[in-house]
Amino acid sequence: MSSLTFPSDRPYDLICLGRLCIDLNANEINRPMEKTQSFTKYVGGSPANIAIGAARLQLKTGFIGKIADDPHGRFIRQYLTQHQIDHSQVRIDQTGAVTGLSFTEIKSPEDCSIVMYRDHVADLLLHSDEISEDYIKQTKALLISGTALAQSPSREAVFTALHYARKHQVVVFFDLDYRPYTWRSDAETAIYYQLAAEKCDVMIGTREEFDMMEHLELTDGSNEETAKYWFAHQAQIIVIKHGQAGSVSYTRDGKHFSSTIFPTKVLKTFGAGDAYASAFIYSLLQGWDVETAMEYGSASAAIVISKHSCSDAMPTTFEIDHFIKMAKHEKEHQL
Numbered sequence: 554m555s556s557l558t559f560p561s562d563r564p565y566d567l568i569c570l571g572r573l574c575i576d577l578n579a580n581e582i583n584r585p586m587e588k589t590q591s592f593t594k595y596v597g598g599s600p601a602n603i604a605i606g607a608a609r610l611q612l613k614t615g616f617i618g619k620i621a622d623d624p625h626g627r628f629i630r631q632y633l634t635q636h637q638i639d640h641s642q643v644r645i646d647q648t649g650a651v652t653g654l655s656f657t658e659i660k661s662p663e664d665c666s667i668v669m670y671r672d673h674v675a676d677l678l679l680h681s682d683e684i685s686e687d688y689i690k691q692t693k694a695l696l697i698s699g700t701a702l703a704q705s706p707s708r709e710a711v712f713t714a715l716h717y718a719r720k721h722q723v724v725v726f727f728d729l730d731y732r733p734y735t736w737r738s739d740a741e742t743a744i745y746y747q748l749a750a751e752k753c754d755v756m757i758g759t760r761e762e763f764d765m766m767e768h769l770e771l772t773d774g775s776n777e778e779t780a781k782y783w784f785a786h787q788a789q790i791i792v793i794k795h796g797q798a799g800s801v802s803y804t805r806d807g808k809h810f811s812s813t814i815f816p817t818k819v820l821k822t823f824g825a826g827d828a829y830a831s832a833f834i835y836s837l838l839q840g841w842d843v844e845t846a847m848e849y850g851s852a853s854a855a856i857v858i859s860k861h862s863c864s865d866a867m868p869t870t871f872e873i874d875h876f877i878k879m880a881k882h883e884k885e886h887q888l
């Protein structure tokens with residue numbers, strides 16, 4: 554059992570807040586973007602990917618965000634409908650803002666990059682007046698994503714949602730999701746991340762993202778000190794992702810766990826974090842312990858990075874369970 558206590562009898566398991574964008578993933582892989590001729594379009598945006606992953610795992614999922622009044626926005630909204638993700642709180646911008654685009658480059662399985670077009674995007678125009686307390690009090694868990702803190706009015710919308718979540722005993726997950734492109738300075742980033750992190754129950758991020766947030770030497774940069782620092786605030790669980798080195802987690806009651814990766818045929822590296830987060834959150838909502846949740850997240854990540862998309866590749870529980878079973882079978886036969 555994890556140390557988290559989710560409220561019961563609520564219509565939603567998870568509501569995600571943040572960007573709904575479009576991924577344009579290069580079809581010609583193993584070459585630079587300059588030599589790419591075509592792309593495949595998917596719904597993207599880290600919190601969107603996590604919501605889609607959660608819904609794929611049969612969680613009752615909702616979304617709070619803002620989309621552009623353009624074909625991309627309509628594509629996103631129909632995708633959410635198709636995947637039973639409630640979008641009653643996904644507003645439609647009327648100011649001519651655009652949908653964020655992420656062009657992804659797959660030079661090699663280990664060398665992938667993302668070119669993000671995020672000028673005048675609709676998702677950062679979500680306003681605090683558009684955050685519904687009645688909606689947030691209907692969920693067991695809320696996920697916020699760091700990039701939504703990058704600019705006003707989205708920044709204030711996040712803090713409004715955090716206020717309502719705390720008021721109604723909603724468990725808050727903070728996926729750090731640091732994207733340098735959308736920030737003006739390290740100090741600004743760290744200040745707003747810290748202010749949000751102090752109100753969150755679970756934080757999930759890479760070591761680099763925690764280092765960014767702990768700017769001005771809040772900690773010595775070790776995982777142990779990171780956990781100790783945030784346990785002095787609201788945090789119950791800290792998860793630190795280390796790429797191919799796996800992940801580690803700390804719980805407020807003094808335990809810590811590490812998880813290795815599942816071997817997989819990597820097509821592209823991005824999407825691992827979102828897949829990990831959605832399966833990790835799913836596991837805790839089932840009442841499973843943190844170590845099992847890390848294994849589930851790691852398996853989901855390994856599945857998604859073996860495929861071309863992020864959102865479309867998010868696995869079902871059957872796929873994850875089968876993947877874990879086969880991986881353990883192969884490991885036993887290697888010994």
Ligand SMILES: Nc1ncnc2c1ncn2[C@@H]1O[C@H](COP(=O)(O)OP(=O)(O)OP(=O)(O)O)[C@@H](O)[C@H]1O
Pocket residue numbers: 759794795796797798799800813814815816817819822823824825826827829850851854855858
């Ligand atoms: N090459 C790999 N093979 C198998 N699993 C991996 C690999 N890389 C990452 N993972 C798994 O995915 C988890 C998250 O990956 P990572 O640490 O890169 O986070 P991230 O940077 O947030 O991911 P993303 O690239 O989606 O932004 C890791 O902790 C690990 O469990």
Ligand SMILES: O=C(O)C[C@@H](O)[C@H](O)C(=O)CO
Pocket residue numbers: 574575576596597598599600602655667823824825826827863864
């Ligand atoms: O989060 C983004 O805006 C980019 C994502 O859409 C992309 O799928 C990715 O980088 C996932 O980690």
